[in-house]
Amino acid sequence: GGIRGGLMGSSQQLGGGLLVDLHASYLATSASVEASTTVFELAAASHLRMSGAYWGLCALSLIRKTNAMDINALVEWVASCQHSDSGGFGADTNHDAHILYTLSAVQILAIVDRMDAIDVKAAADYVAARQCADGSFTGDEWGERDTRFSYCAVSCLALLGRLDAIDVDAATTHVMSCMNFDGGFGCVPGGESHAGQVFTGVGALSIIDPQLRMLSEAQKRTMAAWLAERQTSKGGFNGRPEKLPDVCYSWWVLSALACLGKLHYIDGSKLRAFVLGCQNDERGGISDRPDDEADVYHTFFGIAGLSLLGLDTDVVDAVDARFALPEKVVERILLR
Numbered sequence: 001g002g003i004r005g006g007l008m009g010s011s012q013q014l015g016g017g018l019l020v021d022l023h024a025s026y027l028a029t030s031a032s033v034e035a036s037t038t039v040f041e042l043a044a045a046s047h048l049r050m051s052g053a054y055w056g057l058c059a060l061s062l063i064r065k066t067n068a069m070d071i072n073a074l075v076e077w078v079a080s081c082q083h084s085d086s087g088g089f090g091a092d093t094n095h096d097a098h099i100l101y102t103l104s105a106v107q108i109l110a111i112v113d114r115m116d117a118i119d120v121k122a123a124a125d126y127v128a129a130r131q132c133a134d135g136s137f138t139g140d141e142w143g144e145r146d147t148r149f150s151y152c153a154v155s156c157l158a159l160l161g162r163l164d165a166i167d168v169d170a171a172t173t174h175v176m177s178c179m180n181f182d183g184g185f186g187c188v189p190g191g192e193s194h195a196g197q198v199f200t201g202v203g204a205l206s207i208i209d210p211q212l213r214m215l216s217e218a219q220k221r222t223m224a225a226w227l228a229e230r231q232t233s234k235g236g237f238n239g240r241p242e243k244l245p246d247v248c249y250s251w252w253v254l255s256a257l258a259c260l261g262k263l264h265y266i267d268g269s270k271l272r273a274f275v276l277g278c279q280n281d282e283r284g285g286i287s288d289r290p291d292d293e294a295d296v297y298h299t300f301f302g303i304a305g306l307s308l309l310g311l312d313t314d315v316v317d318a319v320d321a322r323f324a325l326p327e328k329v330v331e332r333i334l335l336r
């Protein structure tokens with residue numbers, strides 16, 4: 001841990017900044033696609049592979065290093081994970097379809113601008129079929145309902161240009177019913193407030209209406225206050241009261257604050273120092289907290305959090321807080 005650096009050759013990496021070259025090589029090695037089997041060696045279990053591919057690719061895109069990846073092999077593998085019966089995507093070839101991996105697949109294809117490689121109508125139908133009568137969503141044919149799945153549905157359909165495939169008002173009402181009096185969101189109505197669920201709630205509502213007109217100013221202030229309380233004395237954020245800080249909450253908390261227009265509620269330079277202190281300065285990658293092992297998940301959410309802070313624009317592109325995608329990708333898709 002600690003802000004190290006100063007050993008790197010590039011001047012932008014002197015003085016303990018973001019080690020973009022090291023992170024690029026770390027991500028490219030963890031996310032190499034083998035041409036024939038198109039297997040992602042993501043140091044992530046196979047059941048997470050599609051999301052791992054999205055985290056790795058999106059991180060590389062934000063630090064402007066996608067040339068390290070074989071995009072054609074990636075697109076071919078993503079397309080091979082779409083089920084011809086349901087239209088949903090599995091985490092890998094021959095894995096069951098799930099809304100989480102359907103969103104990750106669509107996010108990958110959005111980044112590389114290759115939505116033509118899949119059956120878009122079947123994917124949208126799969127997502128729409130997950131909506132329940134009360135407006136909530138299940139993750140697959142059997143699973144529980146969770147605000148994570150509401151977020152996945154809304155984000156995925158917006159990226160596919162098919163929000164008309166669901167009852168958006170019912171989805172809105174359900175997400176709002178998962179909001180708690182403390183300003184947080186749970187995974188179901190009455191569920192414990194958790195910063196990850198705040199992202200899914202506020203993110204879904206912001207995709208539906210970027211002005212968040214379904215929320216009162218008082219509700220927005222209460223949410224921002226609960227989120228700001230997640231910043232610990234070390235600068236990093238936790239996901240719930242009394243928990244340890246963790247780099248991934250730089251994203252879950254900050255993105256929700258960005259959607260609410262209240263990034264000024266927290267100390268950005270202290271958060272930046274915490275994230276930079278979680279870099280592995282020998283092999284690259286970012287860990288959940290100082291001195292833990294780096295992984296692709298925390299590398300992505302660390303970089304994406306720094307992007308939202310806007311203090312490293314020389315090396316990191318702007319990220320869209322609602323979609324967790326590069327801003328330029330979202331602009332291209334929404335203008336279409």
Ligand code: FPP
Nearest residue numbers: 100148151152196197199200239252323324
């Ligand atoms: C914490 O997870 C995070 C959440 C509960 C939110 C997850 C959001 C999605 C899956 C939606 C898709 C996300 C993006 C960025 C497009 P955790 O299980 O690590 O929580 P813990 O810290 O309590 O273990």
Ligand code: ZN
Nearest residue numbers: 246247248288
């Ligand atoms: Zn984490």
